[in-house]
Amino acid sequence: MKIAQIQSRVYNDKKKNAEQLKLYLEKIKSERPDLVMLGEMFNCPYETKQFPLYAEEEGGETWKMLSHLAKEYGIYLAAGSVPEIAEGKIYNTAYVFDRNGKQIAKHRKAHLFDIQVEGGQHFKESENIDGRGISARYFLQEFGKIGLCICFDFRFPELARMMVLGGAKMILVPAAFNMTTGPAHWDVMFRSRAVDNQCFVAGTSSARDTGASYVAWGHTLLVSPWGDVIEEMEGEEGYIIHDVDLKEADSIRRQLPLLSARRTDIYQGENGAEF
Numbered sequence: 001m002k003i004a005q006i007q008s009r010v011y012n013d014k015k016k017n018a019e020q021l022k023l024y025l026e027k028i029k030s031e032r033p034d035l036v037m038l039g040e041m042f043n044c045p046y047e048t049k050q051f052p053l054y055a056e057e058e059g060g061e062t063w064k065m066l067s068h069l070a071k072e073y074g075i076y077l078a079a080g081s082v083p084e085i086a087e088g089k090i091y092n093t094a095y096v097f098d099r100n101g102k103q104i105a106k107h108r109k110a111h112l113f114d115i116q117v118e119g120g121q122h123f124k125e126s127e128n129i130d131g132r133g134i135s136a137r138y139f140l141q142e143f144g145k146i147g148l149c150i151c152f153d154f155r156f157p158e159l160a161r162m163m164v165l166g167g168a169k170m171i172l173v174p175a176a177f178n179m180t181t182g183p184a185h186w187d188v189m190f191r192s193r194a195v196d197n198q199c200f201v202a203g204t205s206s207a208r209d210t211g212a213s214y215v216a217w218g219h220t221l222l223v224s225p226w227g228d229v230i231e232e233m234e235g236e237e238g239y240i241i242h243d244v245d246l247k248e249a250d251s252i253r254r255q256l257p258l259l260s261a262r263r264t265d266i267y268q269g270e271n272g273a274e275f
Contacts, residue, residue, distance in 0.1 A: 017043040
């Protein structure tokens with residue numbers, strides 16, 4: 001399976017962001033990617049006040065554009081995330097489309113990014129985003145089962161483990177770390193999740209725009225089931241493309257049988273709750 005990860009700049013213009021995506025797909029089509037992945041809020045500035053202004057219903061203009069592009073280029077399109085509005089609530093939502101443009105997965109970010117780092121980043125995603133709703137967890141395509149979550153979701157190891165126990169050999173994480181959390185945690189988190197779960201992990205960010213109110217770290221990367229960073233960008237606009245054999249996850253799990261050696265009989269708290 002060939003995966004392309006696009007680290008694009010996010011403009012204050014939804015149409016321009018859509019046109020930019022089309023240009024990237026034209027640029028990479030000769031390399032015949034099977035799966036193309038975008039970053040978190042790829043079509044909307046990462047600002048709480050902007051989410052309601054950019055939000056669309058499922059099946060709206062952006063959804064139709066993504067479905068059309070998946071079909072036009074014959075790709076699986078893991079379309080980062082976009083602000084979705086449904087029944088008066090706004091969600092940070094990831095859609096996945098198959099080669100025929102059919103939506104095959106939908107995940108709404110469940111863990112909202114409310115942080116206040118002393119001397120660093122402050123952000124309260126829950127001001128405008130609802131954290132309840134649909135969780136895809138993973139989706140099937142011809143190469144195997146792939147997990148899906150959004151940015152802050154991935155800080156919670158239980159979610160990644162649940163996807164892997166469900167059969168995922170790779171986890172896709174559209175994300176927007178910042179200049180505080182990025183240098184501190186980006187690499188170590190993606191590598192640790194890959195090692196703990198013995199799966200590929202793809203983290204895709206928007207490009208760094210130092211003029212934005214929220215400055216993304218960038219550093220789109222792909223990590224192997226052994227924890228090796230296959231490739232990592234910096235803050236620039238661009239993309240990376242790699243061939244991935246999901247059977248490598250099976251091989252690593254046979255050689256170092258972490259998942260099969262789990263002792264679920266002892267993983268309980270004092271109140272009997274399982275970890």
